[in-house]
Amino acid sequence: xxxxxxxxxxxxxxxxxxxxxxxxxxxxxxxxxxxxxxxxxxxxxxxxxxxxxxxxxxxxxxxxxxxxxxxxxxxxxxxxxxxxxxxxxxxxxxxxxxxxxxxxxxxxxxxxxxxxxxxxxxxxxxxxxxxxxxxxxxxxxxxxxxxxxxxxxxxxxxxxxxxxxxxxxxxxxxxxxxxxxxxxxxxxxxxxxxxxxxxxxxxxxxxxxxxxxxxxxxxxxxxxxxxxxxxxxxxxxxxxxxxxxxxxxxxxxxxxxxxxxxxxxxxxxxxxxxxxxxxxxxxxxxxxxxxxxxxxxxxxxxxxxxxxxxxxxxxxxxxxxxxxxxxxxxxxxxxxxxxxxxxxxxxxxxxxxxxxxxxxxxxxxxxxxxxxxxxxxxxxxxxxxxxxxxxxxxxxxxxxxxxxxxxxxxxxxxxxxxxxxxxxxxxxxxxxxxxxxxxxxxxxxxxxxxxxxxxxxxxxxxxxxxxxxxxxxxxx
Numbered sequence: 001x002x003x004x005x006x007x008x009x010x011x012x013x014x015x016x017x018x019x020x021x022x023x024x025x026x027x028x029x030x031x032x033x034x035x036x037x038x039x040x041x042x043x044x045x046x047x048x049x050x051x052x053x054x055x056x057x058x059x060x061x062x063x064x065x066x067x068x069x070x071x072x073x074x075x076x077x078x079x080x081x082x083x084x085x086x087x088x089x090x091x092x093x094x095x096x097x098x099x100x101x102x103x104x105x106x107x108x109x110x111x112x113x114x115x116x117x118x119x120x121x122x123x124x125x126x127x128x129x130x131x132x133x134x135x136x137x138x139x140x141x142x143x144x145x146x147x148x149x150x151x152x153x154x155x156x157x158x159x160x161x162x163x164x165x166x167x168x169x170x171x172x173x174x175x176x177x178x179x180x181x182x183x184x185x186x187x188x189x190x191x192x193x194x195x196x197x198x199x200x201x202x203x204x205x206x207x208x209x210x211x212x213x214x215x216x217x218x219x220x221x222x223x224x225x226x227x228x229x230x231x232x233x234x235x236x237x238x239x240x241x242x243x244x245x246x247x248x249x250x251x252x253x254x255x256x257x258x259x260x261x262x263x264x265x266x267x268x269x270x271x272x273x274x275x276x277x278x279x280x281x282x283x284x285x286x287x288x289x290x291x292x293x294x295x296x297x298x299x300x301x302x303x304x305x306x307x308x309x310x311x312x313x314x315x316x317x318x319x320x321x322x323x324x325x326x327x328x329x330x331x332x333x334x335x336x337x338x339x340x341x342x343x344x345x346x347x348x349x350x351x352x353x354x355x356x357x358x359x360x361x362x363x364x365x366x367x368x369x370x371x372x373x374x375x376x377x378x379x380x381x382x383x384x385x386x387x388x389x390x391x392x393x394x395x396x397x398x399x400x401x402x403x404x405x406x407x408x409x410x411x412x413x414x415x416x417x418x419x420x421x422x423x424x425x426x427x428x429x430x431x432x433x434x435x436x437x438x439x440x441x442x443x444x445x446x447x448x449x450x451x452x453x454x455x456x457x458x459x460x461x462x463x464x465x466x467x468x469x470x471x472x473x474x475x476x
Contacts, residue, residue: 060149124366169434181352182395192333249341345432351395380405
């Protein structure tokens with residue numbers, strides 16, 4: 001078992017060696033003259049320099065302490081994350097009255113969207129891609145406090161303890177409006193036999209052009225096959241659009257430069273893949289297909305049966321090892337691949353994020369709670385009320401040293417050495433950029449390109465509509 005797992009991890013780490021420095025070297029952050037994507041920062045005489053920003057931070061003083069804290073959570077994932085954090089907060093600050101309000105998911109979104117612009121709502125707000133219509137537009141309004149001076153003034157927390165490319169995904173114009181709590185790395189699994197069948201190496205498949213060519217070859221050999229494993233939850237064209245746009249690093253709009261940033265040639269290739277794998281007669285309520293998906297998901301059967309080219313890898317060494325074992329029993333070798341983006345890096349998806357509204361009445365306590373959410377206890381902890389799973393439902397911890405304890409339960413149940421686990425952790429912590437794509441992007445893409453995907457309109461007409469839509473949207 002060790003040898004199989006070791007060879008699997010070695011393949012992945014070798015593929016990632018050109019993307020992430022194993023000696024701890026980090027992508028330059030905006031404060032060091034870089035951007036969240038690792039590209040050199042553009043400057044002008046009108047823009048504030050990093051040095052001036054540092055001088056401003058030196059004048060910062062923590063907000064005055066108060067005796068109250070207001071926090072909202074939905075009744076599912078946010079409650080799971082906030083329950084232990086609120087418990088710790090109450091133990092540390094017993095004199096603070098905590099107004100902890102639980103509501104339904106729809107109510108949570110409605111209240112946050114309505115109350116934040118009015119200067120009301122929670123003192124610390126938790127956000128994912130669907131909480132606000134466009135997190136970047138919201139950030140540009142100045143509604144959230146810059147967290148950089150908080151980090152600089154507090155000796156109890158150090159940004160160096162966190163993944164810089166992921167944390168910097170919450171920055172705009174040099175200000176840190178969001179503090180990511182968790183993120184997702186696009187790791188994919190396939191089998192040796194599939195790669196041999198399509199005649200491609202692991203290294204080739206990780207590149208954008210190689211990924212596209214692999215998908216074309218697989219579809220030619222398996223006309224009914226899926227690009228990614230089919231969980232029978234959404235139609236293939238929508239699922240493929242969501243995955244491809246993020247994994248290829250299409251951020252669509254550069255809000256700092258107020259420019260549309262889409263490579264038309266590469267974007268068309270991605271839409272051609274969506275078109276190639278489209279099924280206009282797909283029925284997400286087909287129980288027979290749903291049963292097959294559920295039966296084959298954990299055992300890696302979709303790969304063994306060649307009903308899909310790639311399977312997704314989630315935060316579970318135990319689940320990965322189970323697929324590895326079951327595929328091995330079928331005579332298959334599992335191969336892990338890191339999906340590289342158009343910049344030859346790895347684009348992570350920001351999952352949970354925290355922000356302090358500029359008008360919050362209890363910003364000092366909001367910062368205290370945020371520090372707890374970023375602590376080892378929450379980042380690397382397990383929820384005893386939810387089968388000892390991580391406190392956050394999706395993603396990996398942003399604190400570097402928290403991933404190992406988070407995986408400790410899986411490691412204890414498996415025949416995996418510490419060295420193997422460390423290599424898996426290095427792969428998970430390989431992102432060079434991070435995005436929180438607004439859901440409205442997906443709607444614009446589908447509205448513009450579904451006629452192309454279904455063969456009703458030519459590319460040029462759909463692309464023009466898409467560009468017009470983005471131009472109007474970015475200038476709203």
